[in-house]
Amino acid sequence: MMIIEARYYPEIVDELARGAIQVLEQHGSTYKRFEVPGAFEVPAAVRMAIRSMDFSLDRRRFDGYVCLGCVIRGETSHYDIVANESARALQNLACEFTLALGYGIITCDTMEQAWERARVDRRNKGGEAARTVLAMIELKRRLNLYPRQT
Template identity: 55%
Template sequence: MADAPHIMIVEARFHEDIGEELVRGAMAEIAKAGATHEHFQVPGAFELPAAIQYSVKSMDFYSGRRRFDGYVALGCLIRGETTHYDTVAAECARGLNDLALRHTLALGYGVLTVENREQAWVRASVAQKNRGADAARACLEMIELKRQFRLTSR
């Protein structure tokens, strides 16, 4: 279907098993909506904003790739013994929000910030809180809002 949204899923792989479960939830939600997606991986949550920025900037240089209508950022940050968690969580959220505002992106935020692996699994599991699906749904809703404001080329 030509009018179906095309979505970029970007997965932070630092906690691979949790990231895979988030992606599983997001992909199911995107498929349910009749949308298409491409899946990319980055080392960690800190790299998520850069990956999306690369995609946005690539449209300035290369028109052969299909443009994304929306973006889903997925990953997991588990608090450790140092302040590194706080820095990465804040910079990831700030970077993604800055991109969404600067480039008028439809962005679903699915980066878990938790105290331990048990909390992460409850939130990532498609059988429990399914935050990957929540992030995909948020992206799809923002794509629709952009269409209502005529901010898309479709």
């Protein structure tokens, strides 16, 4: 499993990651964590991970991708651009490459809303993103979309 963390709001993302990791570990999943500066860079990191497999014969793609971050509305349209375009790009990647992807990039008006969504003992959106990935991995297995082991 690949966990991509947009580190623009590090404390919020640490809490999202904590929730995601709890869920993954409860299910016996292994994971690697990667950091990017902000939510806008998350889709590029996923695409780089996919592309890196093109250069290695002995590696395969991650089973799933947990995308974590936080975008808080400011006084300009920057929020709308980052929130919409990162979501669109991740959905495009998921569809084009049949990725099991969990979207845990929370979009909020205030820091208080962000904490409400991030905290493991509240809405736990990081854990929700991890559960989504696990569900999509199971769907891919049922549809025989994983390479056969030789």
